[in-house]
Amino acid sequence: MGEVFVLGAIAGGIYGLFAVATVLVYRGSGVLNFAQGEVGTLGLFLAVWLINDHGMPWVVGALAAVVVTTAIGVLFERFVVRKMGDAPRVSVAVATVGLLLFVLSGELVRVGASPKSLPGPFSGNGWRIAGVVVSPTQALSLVVALGVGVALATLLRRTDFGLGVLAAAQDPSAAQLVGVPVNRVSAFVWGAGAGLSTVACLLVAPGLGAFAPGALGRLFLFGLAAAIVGGLTSLPGAFVGGLVVGLVEASSGRIFAESSLPGVKTLAVFILLLVTLLVRPHGLFGTRESRHG
Amino acid sequence: MSEPVLEIEDVDAGFGASQILFGINLAVAQGEIAGVLGLNGAGKSVTMKVIAGLIPAWKGAVRLNGRDITGLAPEQRVGLGLGHVPQGRQVFPELTVEENLRLGAYTLRRRDKSRYAPSLAATWERFPKLYERRRQAAGTMSGGEQAALAVARALINEPTVVLVDEPSAGLAPLIVRDVFDTLKQVATTGVTMILVEQNVAAALQLVDTVTLLQTGTVAWHGPLAELDRSMLATRLGIGRMLGPSTAAAANKRAVKKKAVPEKKPAAKKAAPAKKVAAKKTVPQKAAATKKAAPRKRAT
Ligand SMILES: Nc1ncnc2c1ncn2[C@@H]1O[C@H](COP(=O)(O)OP(=O)(O)OP(=O)(O)O)[C@@H](O)[C@H]1O
Numbered sequence: 001m002g003e004v005f006v007l008g009a010i011a012g013g014i015y016g017l018f019a020v021a022t023v024l025v026y027r028g029s030g031v032l033n034f035a036q037g038e039v040g041t042l043g044l045f046l047a048v049w050l051i052n053d054h055g056m057p058w059v060v061g062a063l064a065a066v067v068v069t070t071a072i073g074v075l076f077e078r079f080v081v082r083k084m085g086d087a088p089r090v091s092v093a094v095a096t097v098g099l100l101l102f103v104l105s106g107e108l109v110r111v112g113a114s115p116k117s118l119p120g121p122f123s124g125n126g127w128r129i130a131g132v133v134v135s136p137t138q139a140l141s142l143v144v145a146l147g148v149g150v151a152l153a154t155l156l157r158r159t160d161f162g163l164g165v166l167a168a169a170q171d172p173s174a175a176q177l178v179g180v181p182v183n184r185v186s187a188f189v190w191g192a193g194a195g196l197s198t199v200a201c202l203l204v205a206p207g208l209g210a211f212a213p214g215a216l217g218r219l220f221l222f223g224l225a226a227a228i229v230g231g232l233t234s235l236p237g238a239f240v241g242g243l244v245v246g247l248v249e250a251s252s253g254r255i256f257a258e259s260s261l262p263g264v265k266t267l268a269v270f271i272l273l274l275v276t277l278l279v280r281p282h283g284l285f286g287t288r289e290s291r292h293g
Numbered sequence: 294m295s296e297p298v299l300e301i302e303d304v305d306a307g308f309g310a311s312q313i314l315f316g317i318n319l320a321v322a323q324g325e326i327a328g329v330l331g332l333n334g335a336g337k338s339v340t341m342k343v344i345a346g347l348i349p350a351w352k353g354a355v356r357l358n359g360r361d362i363t364g365l366a367p368e369q370r371v372g373l374g375l376g377h378v379p380q381g382r383q384v385f386p387e388l389t390v391e392e393n394l395r396l397g398a399y400t401l402r403r404r405d406k407s408r409y410a411p412s413l414a415a416t417w418e419r420f421p422k423l424y425e426r427r428r429q430a431a432g433t434m435s436g437g438e439q440a441a442l443a444v445a446r447a448l449i450n451e452p453t454v455v456l457v458d459e460p461s462a463g464l465a466p467l468i469v470r471d472v473f474d475t476l477k478q479v480a481t482t483g484v485t486m487i488l489v490e491q492n493v494a495a496a497l498q499l500v501d502t503v504t505l506l507q508t509g510t511v512a513w514h515g516p517l518a519e520l521d522r523s524m525l526a527t528r529l530g531i532g533r534m535l536g537p538s539t540a541a542a543a544n545k546r547a548v549k550k551k552a553v554p555e556k557k558p559a560a561k562k563a564a565p566a567k568k569v570a571a572k573k574t575v576p577q578k579a580a581a582t583k584k585a586a587p588r589k590r591a592t
């Protein structure tokens with residue numbers, strides 16, 4: 001039981017980060033950003049290139065990856081999302097699929113299909129908690145997930161700009177009419193979404209061993225499931241959803257050994273998602289439909 | 294008339310190939326309540342949106358305090374003194390009353406944070422009901438309270454001109470009266486306002502001037518006193534509604550006239566050194582509010 005909880009919490013922190021990125025963009029623009037996971041993976045390959053191939057310190061490579069992918073998010077907002085203006089949100093979502101394919105093919109051209117790996121920021125064996133070995137990077141990922149949650153909550157509720165982000169999410173034209181710079185809000189959510197996704201990828205990478213382009217897609221989808229379980233509009237909900245998905249994944253892996261039933265974890269998360277959508281479409285914390293068409 | 298605080302000059306606008314506004318001219322003086330009336334589809338909301346910056350003008354200019362704002366984004370115009378009570382109120386439903394007000398003061402706080410506290414205090418004084426509900430999510434309040442919040446949210450930013458688009462739309466008659474009481478009270482504080490309203494009888498009790506729009510052109514413009522009500526009634530197709538109430542309306546106007554000298558001289562004094570005067574009028578406004586409040590309760 002303790003083992004399931006430790007495993008679930010560690011995975012859940014990562015899913016929570018992906019989910020928070022998804023929720024930010026969804027609240028800010030009314031769009032599911034399907035490119036998010038792959039943009040984060042692109043950041044990962046950039047970090048691999050800087051850290052493994054050019055011998056830069058982990059922190060420097062990781063920061064560079066976060067900065068570059070944040071810029072990609074901002075540029076995508078500036079030159080695609082904003083240009084699409086009042087277009088149906090489905091069209092914008094399709095545009096993010098376009099970005100996903102573009103990034104994926106870029107990765108295949110530059111790094112090829114052969115898997116890479118990235119070490120964590122710390123060496124060391126980690127700690128044994130409830131029979132599970134928790135690596136330093138995994139511990140860090142929990143700390144970062146908590147830190148990101150607290151920082152975002154503070155930003156959104158305590159600063160004028162953050163309140164503007166919430167206001168623009170509820171009613172973009174009304175936000176503009178009180179003087180909120182809605183373009184900057186939109187740039188912020190797309191940039192933060194991409195940057196947070198990269199943070200999640202960097203923290204999960206050491207535990208994965210090797211990864212190829214597209215390989216983190218499953219994690220992004222679990223993050224999306226977490227966001228939906230949490231209600232898609234709620235930031236605390238995103239973290240709770242991440243934890244729920246992490247726990248469901250870990251306990252299904254415990255009940256049915258993955259080796260004898262391949263894909264059982266994915267199936268369990270899929271069932272969780274279905275049940276949520278059928279029983280509680282607004283998720284655990286979602287209030288009501290966003291006003292975005 | 295002193296130099297107008299808001300001026301629309303020869304504006305054309307529309308959507309795609311269809312032109313909606315044809316050479317609209319409108320000038321609003323300091324302290325004036327300008328009523329914009331017209332049939333459905335006459336172009337009232339489009340005019341308001343051109344002023345707000347939500348719809349671009351094809352031709353012509355919009356000037357605020359003598360400054361050309363035609364090319365500016367809506368939020369920049371708000372920073373220069375435009376305030377909005379949007380159609381449908383559009384409060385932020387999941388944010389608290391106080392958060393809504395803080396957002397209303399977004400550009401004021403960016404310019405000078407120290408001006409927020411007194412402005413908020415003045416708002417609580419003017420809208421005591423909102424103070425009672427300051428921690429409540431705005432979406433859980435009644436339509437009338439949301440309307441009051443929408444007005445308060447616009448005023449807290451100390452705007453030079455407030456655009457009010459159909460404040461009565463979608464509200465029950467009793468609440469409409471409340472909303473107009475609020476607007477009347479606000480009008481006595483010397484705020485400049487453009488009011489678009491379907492409820493013509495209610496609007497005529499509030500406005501100083503009338504602009505009648507007809508298929509995207511100005512069909513009539515002038516002070517309320519010169520308005521031929523039967524002409525207005527014919528053009529708006531509401532003859533019977535305006536007829537009997539004329540006497541009552543004239544009465545109300547007389548009352549209002551008495552209130553006018555209170556604000557107009559201040560406005561004229563303010564005109565020459567505009568920028569400085571604009572700041573100086575703030576305490577005056579607050580004082581006027583204090584005076585106005587008991588009077589409102591008495592009626
Ligand atoms: N987004 C839009 N796209 C195309 N045409 C529009 C749009 N908005 C308004 N119109 C048209 O512009 C004309 C003027 O509309 P407007 O909303 O200004 O009318 P209004 O005077 O405010 O009427 P109402 O009293 O019904 O609110 C109408 O013919 C309307 O169909």
Ligand SMILES: [Mg+2]
Nearest residue numbers: 337338339459
């Ligand atoms: Mg209208």
